[in-house]
Each structure stands twice: as C-alpha cells, then as structure tokens.
Amino acid sequence: MSASKTIKSLIGLLGAVLTFAPAAAMAGYELNLHPGVTKISHEIYDLHMLVLWIVTIVGILVFGVMIYSIINHRKSKGVTPATFHESTTVEVIWTVIPFVILVAIAVPATKTLLQMSDMSNPDINIKVVGWQWKWEYDYLDNGVHYFSNLADSSVKASELGSGADVYKVDHYLREVDHPMVVPVGKKVRLLITGADVIHSWWVPKLGVKHDAIPGHVNESWFRADKVGTYRGQCAELCGKGHGFMPIVVKVVSEADYQSWLGEQKKAAMAAAQSTNKVFTKDELMKHGEKVYNSSCAACHQPNGKGLPGVFPALAGSKTVDGPIEGHLHTVVFGRPGTAMQAFGKQLSAVDIAAVVTYERNSFGNHMGDMAQPSDVVAVEKQNSK
Amino acid sequence: MSEQKYYLPEPSYWPLVGSIGLFTTVFGFAHALEYGNGGVGNLTMMYIGLAIIAFMMFGWFGTVIRESEGGKYNAQVDTTFRMAMMWFIFSEVMFFAAFFGALFYARQLSVPWLGGADPVTHQYLWPKFSAGWPLLHTPDPSKYAAPKDVIDAAGIPLLNTIILLSSSVTVTLAHHALKANKRGALTFWLLITVILGFTFLGFQAHEYIEAYTELNLKLTSGIYGTTFFMLTGFHGLHVTIGATMLTIMLLRVLKGHFKPDHHFAFEAASWYWHFVDVVWVGLFIFVYWL
C-alpha cells in the first residue's frame, strides 16, 4: 500500500463529495448501480434512479431551508426570535406531500415486483443449491450436474498471511472453477435452495438475488440480453467461507451452449466409468490434494492443523490415523450436528478415495495405505441400508 | 397509608444478589448444555443460582411486605405497583404471542407449503409429504418421528378448562370477601382456588405422561409436538408460578395480612391468575380444539 495510493484515494473522495459526475468519470471509482443486462435489472436501475432523484431534490429543498436559516437566523446577527410554534395548514401540507410522493414511487415499484415474480414459460430450469461454501448447479432438463467452487488461484491467495499480491490474481474472489453456463435470450428459471444454512444467490447484472433456504425452494428467473461473463457473490452470511463462494454466470450463444452441454455429458460418463478403475497411490495423492484444497482446506486448513476449538486438526487425528473404513465413513456421511458435511453427496467416489488417501499420508500422518473408489462405493452401500 | 411523601427506599443489596443469582443459574445451565454436566459450571451451579434467586425473593419481598404493613406506602406507591404489575403481565402476553405466532405460522404457512401449497418446495424436496393438522407424519420421519395420535380436546383438556375457569371465579369471590372484610370466606375461596390450580397441574402432568408413553407425542415429534409442548409447557410453568403466588397469599391471609382497602399483593396475584386463565382459553381453542 503506497502513500501515493492513499493520496489518490483522498483526492478521489474529495472529488466525489464535491461533485458526483466528474468523480464518476475517474477510473476505478464506481459510484452507482450498474443497469445490468436484463429487463428486470434495467427496471430496478430506473426505480433506483427515480427514488435517488426524489430524495436528492427533497434533500436539497429541506437542507436549503435549514442552511438559509442557519446562516441568517442567528443571534449574532441581532435577530429576535419569532414566537410562532404551530400552524395546522403548514403541518397538513407537509404531511400530505410526502404521502403523494410515496404513492408515485409505489406504482412503478409494484409493476416491477409483479414482473419479477412471474415464473411462467421458462426455457431452462436449473436447481441451485447453496452449500458451505460452494454452489451446486443441477440442469433439470438435461441432467448436467456439478459443483462450482472458488477458483484455486483465489483460494491460495486468500489465506491469512499468504503474502500474495491479490491485485495480480485474475478476478480475485470472484472466479470459480465451473461457472453456470446459460444461453443468451432464454428465460432461465432458478430453483434455489440451501443444503446447510441460508445462502443467497446474487448476480447484480442479472438483477437476481434470492435466498437459498434449507428445506424450502425459492423461484427466481432472468433472461440475459447480452453474451458475457457476469459475476456475483453469496449475499447472506453463511459462516466463515461466506466471502469465498462467488457466483459466475457465463451467458453464451445458443450454439456454444449446446456444445457445452455435450462436453458436460461426456465428462460425466468418463467420471462414472472411473469408479471401477484402480488408481496408483501417486495418482490418488495428486488428485487428493486438489480435492482437499477445494473441499476441505477451508475448515481443516491447508496444513491440516484445523482451527483449535473450532475445526479439528487432521494432523494426528484419531479418525485419520484410525481404520480406513471409519475415515471413509466420516467423509461420506459426515458428522451430524457438526460442521462436517456428508461429502458422499457432493464428491465422486474417485474424489473421496483420493482425498482420504491424501489425508492419511500428509500433514505428518504416515498411514501408508490408500483407498480405491470401489472401497468408497462399498462404504456407501453398506450403510445405506 | 399514613405517609404523605412518596416512599423512596434506602440503598439495597437485594438487586445485586438477584443479579448474581440469575447469572449463576444461566451460566451453570449454559455450561452444562455445552460441555455436559461437569467442570466449574454444571447443573449444581444452576441449582445454587436458583437457590440464590429464591433467597433474594424472600429477602426482597419480605422487605416490601414489612414496609407495606408498616404503613410506608401511600396511594401513589400503590398506583406504581399496579402499573408495574399490569405492564409486567403485558410483557408476558407478548412472550406467549411469540409462541402463538410460531403456531399460526406453522399451521397456516410452513406445513401447507411443505405439503404442496408451494409446488416447487414440495416437488423437489418433500415429494412424499402431505400436509395436515394435527401433523401425524413429518416431512422427514427419520429425523422427527411423528406422533401416533394427539390429545383429544374433549377429555382432560376440557376438564382442565372448567377447572381453570372456575378457579378464576373463586379467586374473584375471595377478592370480594376481602373487600367486604369477611376473612372466613376469603380464606375458604382462596384455598379452593389454590386446590383447583394444583389439580389442574396434576391433570396436566398426567396428560404429558400419556402423551409420551402411549401416543408417542413428544417434544421431538416435529412441529406439532414442538408447538404443543412449548405452549402448554410455558403455560404450565406460569400456572405453577401463579399457584405459588396464591399459596403465599393464602399464608399471608392466615397471618392476618391485607386490609379491605389495602391489598395490592393479593390483587396482583389474582390478576396474574386471570392472565394465566385467558392464555389457557387461547390454548384450548388453538392447540387442542381446532
């Protein structure tokens, strides 16, 4: 943080306070809501500007009267105080005027709200599930299904004391490994719910924000007018990873969308097949580290030491250094009543086998053994009875 | 009665004793809940805290009774007490309102939504669940085992309604007797009220045992059991408090306290009793009957 940056900031602020417009033109100093790329987001923007202008004008009038009075009605100017202290006419007038203004605001607001809640005739339906701390997307019409995690580059740089220059990280904290992909101009209906606690799916430029409530499903929709990548973040405090579960939506042409769908389906098939494969320990360790960093490190920490008193350490843990079945069981089914989730629902058998192998042979744990995807499937079967 | 000036008490250590008692109670309880019943804070600590609170109540109310019987309170002080008691009861009403609110929310909104009034929630999360009240099957039976049946309003609850309503009448009769300075009638009606109160509690306990052992209706049987036990349980707690207050009034009557024109404590206890009664009528209608 250089001194010149500080000075630049202060000048920026001065600019903003003196005049809105010139400051807005200065690079890097966004001031206002973005109109966005959907009809709804435009309407919201217009509504925002309408109310902003109303309060600015009312503000100028009220503050103007006050400032005039403060300047002129001073004892030091020899003013003797007037004695009036009520006037029914005036009081009625200034009760009625705000009321009228409010009605004028309520009319367009009602219109927009009704449009927002019109869920009819969707082209695409996606189920969105908020997890601590990632998003799950389930394309209900064509079976594509995956998790969307914070991008690796951000995970590393956002560690406490990482020393990384976050300015150099691409879209720091606003990039994911697998974005949501949707075609342009189509009505996308979202069915939003939460898996553990409440999250909120928010992409400002699409004009969508809706809470993901465990046990209940909320509906929302958007129709993007422009191809592009739109970013947002989880907007409801959901625990320690709340700042680290961004949302990225890629709006693409219909053709690109179709080919993306095709790729997804192929990848899913390949993953299903690999459940029967036997991996080498090196393969498992390498893949396991990746899985660990995206799914486990947030709590157990990248060094496996956990956070004392909050999240248990894996280094030297009883479960990790115990029988492998128990370890698999914990990862697959979680520990109900704690923050330890049932990863069986989120990760593939390969992922789980890999991450368990990784945990047993890292952070100073030297179990030497490994798990294969088939072991994971066995644990899952054995306990689902 | 005699003093002209508003009575201002001397500095007192009872409030601080009360704070220490409250703190000991809740700290012990919290500790026991979080860490199991061991270590510095545990249920023993909670019991000690409750004992301190009881000690404080005796000390504090004892002082007030002495001051009152010693004629230190003028009519204005009496008015203060009346207002304080009324607003206290109002705060209790609002406490129950929160739980009644939860009941109405569950019955009118969340249960129907889960059962299909909110089609997407039903379809994607709870396709097997159908709404109904009383709720004899929960959305996820593996987490909340539903009750086999619920308490029939026409049985004990109806009887308890009659008991509690009668006790409201008897406490009023006692009050009239007090105002007419008929000490015998006063003692009699008050005694009857207290007996009715404890009878009510006995029936309530019986009903709880039946619910747990025969109907599988428990605190843990989903939102029906939740609202049922929380509402009736808090009400039962208040009946216990009210009946205890009336018992103390009875003891004071036997000691010759209260005059026809000066008996605020008695009135406060009887207001409280009426309040408990009114809450019960709400419970009977919305929890048991409808």
Next chain:
Amino acid sequence: MSDHHHPTGIKRWLFTTNHKDIGTLYLWFSFIMLLMGGSMAMVIRAELYEPGLQFVNPNFFNMMTTLHGLIMVFGAIMPATVGLANWCIPMMIGAPDMALPRMNNWSFWILPFAAFMLVSPMFMGGHFMAGQGPNFGWTFYEPLSGQYGKLAFFIFAIHLLGISSIMGSINIIATILNMRAPGMTLMKMPMFVWTWLITAFLLIAVMPVLAGAVTMMLTDKYFGTAFFEAAGGGDPVLFQHVFWFFGHPEVYIMILPAFGIVSQIIPTFSRKKLFGYASMVYATAAIAFLSFIVWAHHMFVVGMPVAGELYFMYATVMISVPTAVKVFNWTATMWRGSMTFEVPMLWAVAFVFLFTIGGFTGLMLGVAPADFQYTDTYFVVAHFHYVLVTGALFAIIGGVYYWLPKWTGHMYNETLSKTHFWLSVISVNVLFFPQHFLGLEGMPRRIPDYSPMFADWNRISSLGGFVFGASQLLFLFIVIKTIRGGEKATDQVWEGAEGLEWTVPSPAPYHTFETAPEVK
C-alpha cells in the same frame, strides 16, 4: 431522606437506589461498551483496509462483526439512552426519583453480567484468535447460529438483556405516568419524556418476543424441537419473522430517544418554542405503531408470497411520513429563531442533516424491487450507520454535552469539544458515505476479504474510520476533564433553556424535588 446514612465507595454504586447514580452507571457502562464495540470496528476496518487477509482469519472477522453489532446496539446505544432517561426524566417531570428505585438498580446490575455472558465464550478453551465467540451476525439467523458451538451462552445473555430492558421500561412508564408534579399534564411534558414513554412501551412489547425467539433456538438445538427445521414441519424463515418483529421496533427504540434529545436541544439554542409540539407527539406515536407492521422489509429476498412483499413495501415507505413531520418541525423550529451554535447545538444540527440522509437511504431500501439489489450489501451498512451513528450516537453525544454542566457543575472545554465535533462530523462522512458506493458496486456485507475492484473506497472508508475512532478518545478525555473541573456552570446553564431540570442547582443535588414543584 437526605440526612440518612448513605454508603460510600464501591457500595454506593452497587447498592444505590438513586436515579442519578444509576444514570451515571448506565452512562459509563455504555461508554465502555462504545469503546469495546468501537475497537472491534477498528479491527474490521483494519482488515478491510486492503484486499487480501492481513490480520485475522475469517472466523475471527465474523466474530468481530457480530460482537460489534451486538455490543453497539445492546451495550452502547440502548444503555446510553436509558442512562439519560434515568438522569433526566425525574428532574424533567418534577419527581423525587424513579418510581421503583430498587428495581432500577437491578435493571442496571444485570447488564454487566449479560455482557460477560456474551463475550466470555471468546476466551473459552482453545485459541483466542480462532474466534470462538458468537460469529453469526447480530441478527443470529438460524440455522447458521445453530451451528455455533457455544450457543447457550449467547441465548442466556439475550435473556438477561431482555429482563433488564423490560424492568427498566416498566420503571420508566410508571415514573412518567404516576410521578409527574402537579400541573405537569401529559401534553406539557418535555419531548424527551414523551419519546421515552413511547420507547418504553415498544421495549415491553418486543423484548419478550426476542426472548421467545432465543428460547425457540435453545429448544431446537438442545431439546429436539423443530421450529426452524423444515424436516419437522418448521421453517428457518420463521426465525427471521420472529427476530424482525423484535428487530424493526428495536431500531426505533434506538432512535426515538434520540429524537427526544434533539427536540430538547434545538429549541434551547433557537430561543424559540418547539414547532408543532402536538404533531411531534402524534408523529412519535405513529412511528411506534407503524414499526410493528413493517418487519419483513428486512426479508424481501427470502421468498415471501408477492402479496406479502407488496404489503411490507407499502407499509415501510409509509414510515417516511411521520418522520418527515419531525424533520420539518425541527427545521421550522430553527426558522426565524435566534440561533447560537454551542456544542450541543452543533451535534443536533448535524443529526438533522445526517439522520435525514440515512432516512433517505432507508426509503430507497424500502422499495422492494430495488432492495433486491441493495440487500446484504454495504449500501445497507451505510444506511444504518447514518441512522445509528450520525443519528442515535450523535444525538446521545449532543445530549451529554447539553446536560454535562447540569450533572457536573462544570462547563466543558469549548475548544476541545469543538475540535471533537468537527473531527467527528468530517471523518464520519469519510467513513460511511463511500460505503454507499461500495454497496451499489456489489460488495456484500459481512465479508473479511474482497475483490480489488472494491479496494479504493474501502481504503478511504477505513481512513475515515480511524480518525473517527480516535476522535472519540478525545471525547473521553473531555468528559473526564469536565468532571474534574472547569468553568462553573450556572443553574440555567443555557440562555434559552426551559424546563424543570434547569431550575435546580448545577451540579444537581443528590435528591431533587423531594417536595413536588408546582407546574403552571
């Protein structure tokens, strides 16, 4: 009375039944809490000074945000207004003391224990820096709060706070309704007394609901009930309804006494009667009434049925009408007055300007479709700091300057306190105004780290925050200095001051109005 023996030293404060002593206790408690909550805000601002995590881990950050909010609301603002009520109401209505002096003591002495319950989990077992205190936001939404490991301590802390507030409010209502001097009719009461009467009513109505909410949390977590569990037929959103049924009136509980303070100060320094006294009273009552029926404007994005959204939007924006009446009345009071700008007046005028800005953003938030974009962003943070810091806190500070000479018998140091004012009023805008921009740009609240796109305004905000924080240390210094000495204050203190409290000596004697004054 006054010839009786009174304990001295620590016992005086522990056992006191005197409204002035208890008022002093409340005020010091709240000051200490302001410093504590403020220090936490400094940690927040330091961490947010730059993108990237520099000082604390995310869990600790969440704990700072949570405790900052809770301590400021329940520890700093509310006790400060209760302290002012204790000091001023009996003197303003000509009463010898509060109606229930022993209970008054109890209301206060529960608070330190409650505060201890709230923060003690921070230090229980394990590392301090792991952040084991409450970490789920001051609104403690379920089910997140249900995951917290030491929830029971938090729950009982809230219960204790509730007991304290309810008893305090009962006392205030009884005092106002029953202890007024002969001739002090309701419509002659100073505005501050009126606002507190209505605030006390709000408190008694909503604190039990909050107690109900935390009780439901308790049984859900430890006894298997299903209030907030869809699997058992409940709903996590139910928690929010119950919480905000308390929470929205709560924000008016913090602002109404502030309105009262400002309505005392402005007429004094305008040398003119408060304009529209009766409409002020009605407006206050209207605000209180409306505050019960707007709660779900905090929940526009939880997925309510659209009819609910519409209703709560209409009801919410309606609150602007009675609030507008208040702002216009203050303006009309100043109009053609003969104003001077002593320090209390400076704070009061700053209040009117800056609270109004906060109110304007409140109106913007109340417009439901727009709130879809604003909610849970720094735009909301900016809104509520304008109404709470430059609203409630500014009025309280103004009130302290206004009555300090009456309490201590000394005038404050003019130069220092003007410096305090100007430093504060400038830095507070540097602190909170840019947060509007951050919110509109898309920065969520309650995040410990952010994208570099938000870096510039955050840096400015933090710089403003450090200056504003440091200025409050100056305030502490001024208050202590005034207590210790300074120019003697007259009984009337301010040329334009009217009301019974200005008829007694400065400093006000230990007992005032043992025989009631006659009010014409």
